[in-house]
Amino acid sequence: MSALDLKAVNTIRLLAVDAVSAANSGHPGAPLGLAPAAHAVWKNLRFDPKDPKWIARDRFVLSNGHACALLYALLVLYGFDLTVEDLKQFRQLGSKTPGHPEVLDVPGVEVTTGPLGQGISNAVGLAIAQKQFSATYDKPEFKIVDSFVYAFLGDGCLMEGVSSEASSLAGHLQLGNLIAFWDDNRISIDGSTEVAFTEDVVARYRAYNWHILEVANGDSDLEGIAKAIEEAKKVTDKPTLIRLTTTIGYGSLAQGTHGVHGAPLKADDVKQLKEKWGFNPEESFAIPTEVSDYFKTVVAENLKVKAKWQEEFAAYKAKYPELGAEVQRRLDGKLPKNWADHLPRYTPEDKPVATRKLSEIVLTNIIPVVPEIIGGSADLTPSNLTRTAGSTDFQPPSTGLGDYSGRYIRYGVREHGMGAIMNGIAAFGANYKNYGGTFLNFVSYAAGAVRLAALSHHPVTWVATHDSIGLGEDGPTHQPIETLAHFRATPNISVWRPADGNEVSAAYYSAIQSTSTPHIIALSRQNLPHLEGSSVEVASLGGYTLIKHDKPDVIIVASGSEVSIAVDASKKLESEGFKAGVVSLPDFLTFDKQPLDYRLSVLPDGVPIISVEVMSTFGWSKYSHAQFGLNRFGASGKAPAIYKLFEFTPEGIAERAVKTIEFYKGKTVYSPLVAPF
């Protein structure tokens, strides 16, 4: 290592250590061990600190997000919109340096990490998106996004199943643009990895079809790391795992122990570190001038590269005006004009269809006109109906099964990996709107990734079919009960459960337009009729009145497959002398965003409201006074038989509606929508 490199590495290390010390909280161990690798990567990284979303940049993902002081130090040194003052506020409320890297808060952070295993899986998504974009738009004379995805990951990330899923797929997909560094420091929170993690990681990744490199002295061997990066870049048909043997807390008096993992170093320890490395032990957050100058030269080189790219991109646009306009539109984050005209619309005369099938029709209509839509399924393609006729699979050309411009991804039975990869594809930029299919019940397998989509504002879409006991014979293990409640309770997730064709179109309208909210679209296996009174426009309000009465005795509010049963119940009630309004509420989040006036026109004061949904009633009291649902697990049998057993029939609903009317007779009833604060 040159003296300057060493100084730079130690500057990174000490900035991270000082940040943790100032916060009196955080993780100094991994930054001390990983600084040389980080330095080696960033020296060669293509980026513009003032334009962190530049599409042609290389991506750097810190999968072991607890080591974020390392990343923040790099962002400061390279001149991103982050300063030493921000480092001093590490882990403080309102700072730009939160306890884990948050994509919305920190300029230069590619994806939010911290929950282990997610970052490396996001990196697989980033690499997929890069390949897909490149195969779609690159020309021999100019590659728009000829970039690499670098990821750091720790033992924890490797132990998590989500990373196993994503890594296996990455190997299958031959993602040569992905280079991952395993921080092999043999320490996790419980102590030595010997207590629980003794597998042969290298052999496992080789089994996944990864290219393996090893750097024995990751603490100091900058040249070895740089060479490994060069080797990795040369292998274009395999992702690379670089096993980097490091010492956690390198340099600290407690190096190599789990004591340096998640707690600040002692003051004396910090002092000796600084002295040892030629820094002033009394000074904190020091950046030697020669180091700061050096980082500026790296940036200057990068800006030259970018200027050249801009020139070439202009030439590309001139030579390929149509493609160029499309790329520019996507970079601007704008959808094709009039794309929504392709959303199908229905009338009650159209024949009943399963909403999963209606979803397929939407995809069939819009995929040809919206090139940024790509998607796949976790090995449930023929059930989810997520692959439209004539699609090309996203596959390595050598497999003969597709190519990298393919827009359909075969995820395998890997829901959690799929979710994290979907987030990575969205994080790539270029307006990607990507979807993934599975049964609604198994979206829960991916809960960790779905939550991060919501937190990170990734506009991904889950095509979640077989959304209730209506799936029938597969039984309770496959029938969701709590799933909608789970995701409705999560901030910033649009959880749609459309009742008919127009509502399916509305759900996709919302999903594809979304720039910051993930969508889950719950779809039926069974056929449903098209409703009188539904339209894409009213459904887009999240909730609306289907059957209106001047002074209803009761309002039935329902979602999805229960709406048409509620309509039938209303008719039955009418024949019994009751006026029962019917409201369809396909998405709580969208409905909640409407003005109170509108919402009260749908669920007004003075009328008892009963909700109907064939799953947990949990949360429905937000919109209703009485709840009819299923607060138990389902049953295996024919769908109509199960619906009948649990009384989700016009009769069953009408009976409960009458009870609700009687219960509230003579009582003052307030809309559940109006609250004291």
Next chain:
Amino acid sequence: MSALDLKAVNTIRLLAVDAVSAANSGHPGAPLGLAPAAHAVWKNLRFDPKDPKWIARDRFVLSNGHACALLYALLVLYGFDLTVEDLKQFRQLGSKTPGHPEVLDVPGVEVTTGPLGQGISNAVGLAIAQKQFSATYDKPEFKIVDSFVYAFLGDGCLMEGVSSEASSLAGHLQLGNLIAFWDDNRISIDGSTEVAFTEDVVARYRAYNWHILEVANGDSDLEGIAKAIEEAKKVTDKPTLIRLTTTIGYGSLAQGTHGVHGAPLKADDVKQLKEKWGFNPEESFAIPTEVSDYFKTVVAENLKVKAKWQEEFAAYKAKYPELGAEVQRRLDGKLPKNWADHLPRYTPEDKPVATRKLSEIVLTNIIPVVPEIIGGSADLTPSNLTRTAGSTDFQPPSTGLGDYSGRYIRYGVREHGMGAIMNGIAAFGANYKNYGGTFLNFVSYAAGAVRLAALSHHPVTWVATHDSIGLGEDGPTHQPIETLAHFRATPNISVWRPADGNEVSAAYYSAIQSTSTPHIIALSRQNLPHLEGSSVEVASLGGYTLIKHDKPDVIIVASGSEVSIAVDASKKLESEGFKAGVVSLPDFLTFDKQPLDYRLSVLPDGVPIISVEVMSTFGWSKYSHAQFGLNRFGASGKAPAIYKLFEFTPEGIAERAVKTIEFYKGKTVYSPLVAPF
């Protein structure tokens, strides 16, 4: 294969095929391919069909649960409490033969499977429990549970991350009593596994430290399979994976295609199968007499083995009366007498303590007196405080890190694997009460396993610490918002969020006594005071009044760390002239089970109720008229600063309580507990 064996295998195959045909729904492909392996395993399985919970039995787990027609056929043939009539009702409502194997519905099913990856991970738990039980109670002259765990799994199970996690741990733990068959049929729902699953499975499992065997012709080579089983049994320090190359839908005209995976065979196809195998093509559900006789002889042999076991167990009990009594007590499913006397109790004078620390104190007190409690953590031991002083780790003795009688399991960073393994340990029997620790937010990673615990009635306990924004600096990626709502909405989960020491004891009292309900105990990182008016007894009701007024102006209902703030708010309100009752509601499920009279005494008619909890308000309208919570993601910073930011302070609560009082002034208020139906 002998003629009789072949007949037996084909009988199994055709029973499965006929069941699927009768249902016109189900999966014939895997049963046709796997019948020889199933026959080979069951020939050697130790079991008593009339005593399916016999502790010394071998366990058979069908991880690819969709192949359940195969398992049901075996259970019928071996004389479990399941008949041909039940097979004819396959997948029908109310039958004993649901669409996936349900442990509560089908005698002889060890664990509920269907959600892929769970069964093989449960099998790891079964193997751990067997080792732990054996190391604890066996004597050289008599091994009480010298048994094997057999598992069948398909490609789907192998793709799922949960199985990767559990398999890696199984290799580390050297579980030589686990023998898994990989049904390598190269077909999944999306078609050939070539589209998404091209990793080298054998190399991966070798990397996990598994013993690998291969049987090239799984369709016919019964002898090869039997030999592999013998080989597997000989390797006692590694789990074995037997790669069994089979033809999905063996014998069918569509064999080897995904067409036979999940749909009934055509009538003609069934006919040609029967003809080809010497069965009457017009007859269904045929069991040739020689086959049925043969299965009877296998059972008879087994009953001899069991009789000998009973004799020896009686001798064991005579020779080791104390141990013998303990084993018998555990087999009877009874806890040690007076165990609950060891639960600590507190008064308001005791100093404030984090509930995670109070959890550690409970474990420290009860672990020595309740030998069936074993537990671990997903690499968060020092944070979860789940390992009590002086514990021995459950480890292979050769590692020098513990032994198999150890009661503390180092799960590594594998929440989902841990959850599925916990279910397996519970499924072993012998009254195991096992717990696993992680941060509350990361229980979501294990949602698939938690759901199956609830569905299967496994009394497992999640020690879920760092339960809110109160964890502070780690920030939004670690701070649960939706987690409690998710699990409260799931049927049959006790979700405790204790507010102080007595409530922690009550939570554990509930968890350890449970025989059919999993528990999640949400625990604080931060210190909490002990409450005036709490006790183990009242907390055990799930909800109770802490501050009672004759005619309160408002009732504040809260959980966990917010209860003591609510108490302070009540005091503040009193100084402002308002009477504010306070209710602690540590567990919805337990509270909901109390008589309505009691519940109404806590949350009565006529009083406006405001709920307070620092996370999603979703679902709280069940118990309150106004909800104060956090319907957004949290923030990174010091915990007190975050609580202040979001106004979870006595002032913030009092202000909203006043608004609630004013809002409901002059209005008739009904208890949210009373519903029309």
